[in-house]
Amino acid sequence: LAPGVSYRRVLLKISGEALMGDQSYGLHPPTVARIADEVEAVYKMGVEICMVIGGGNIFRGLQGSAQGLERTTADYMGMLATVMNALAMQAALEAKGIHTRVISAIRMDEVAEPYIRRRAVRHLEKKRVIIFAAGTGNPYFTTDTAATLRASEMACEAIFKGTKVDGVYDKDPAKYPDAVRYDTVSYDEVLQKHLGVMDASAIALARDNNLPIIVFSLDEPGGFCGILAGNGTHTRVGD
Ligand code: UDP
Secondary structure, three states, X not given: OOOOOOXXXXXXXXXXXXXXXXXXXOOOHHHHXXXXXXXXXXXXXXXXXXXXXXXXXXXXXXXXXXXXXXXXXXXXXXXXXXXXXXXXXXXXXXXXXXXXXXXXXXXXXXXXXXXXXXXXXXXXXXXOEEEEEOOOOXXXXXXXXXXXXXXXXXXXOEEEEEEOOOOOEOOOOOOOOOOOEOOEEOHHHHHHOOOOOOOHXXXXXXXXXXOOXXXXXXXXXXXXXXXXXXXXXXXXXXX
C-alpha cells in the first residue's frame, strides 16, 4: 500500500451517466477511458478495487415503467444495461494491462462470471479489479443498493461515490449558489433531509453495516486517487 493511504479495499460506485460524456445517451469511450485512468491510479497505490456502475445512460426501469412497460421487465432491462457498461469499463481497464473480472448478478456465463462471494474475494486478493454487474439481480432495487450490498459482502472499508459535485450539499449547488457542503453528515440526516446521496434503502443498509460513503467529484482529474490519499474536498456520510 502506498504511504498515506488508509484504505485497503474500496468500492467505487459511479452512475451510468458518468460514462456518457457530453452525450445525452449511451457510452462515450474516451470518457470511459478517462475513468479507467482514475481507477488505474488508485490500483497502482495498491488498493483493492470493486466497482459498481449504474445503467441510467442506457435504460432506467422507472422511466420504462412510466411509459407503460411492466415494471419488473423494465428493471431487468435496466440491469442488462449495467452489464453493457461493465463490459465497456472492463475493456478500458484491460487495455491498460489491469486484470479484471465482470461478475454478474444475473447469470450470463458467456460474458461474465456468476457471483460467488468467496470467488470474488479471491479475485480481490489476487489484485484483480472486480466490476459487479446487473445490480442486485432483483427488480425494485438500484445500483446504489447493489453497491452497498457488495461492499458489505466484500468487507470494503468504504464506498466511494463519484459524482459531478464534490460532496453532499444542503441543497442543489447547481441551482443555489448559497448551497453549503457538508464535511460529514450522518446517515439519519441524509435520510431525514432527503439529501439525495443514494436512495433510502442503500443509505439504510450502509448505516446498518456501518459502511461509510465518501462522496467526491469524479470530474477532477486525479480526484479518486487524491481522495484516497486524503486530499481533495468530499463529504463523508457515516456515524
Ligand atoms: N436495477 C434493478 N435492480 C438492481 C439494480 C438496478 O432493477 O439491483 C435496474 C433499475 O431499473 C435501474 C436500472 O437498473 O433503474 C439502472 O440502474 P440505476 O438506476 O441504479 O443506474 P444509475 O442511476 O446509477 O446510472
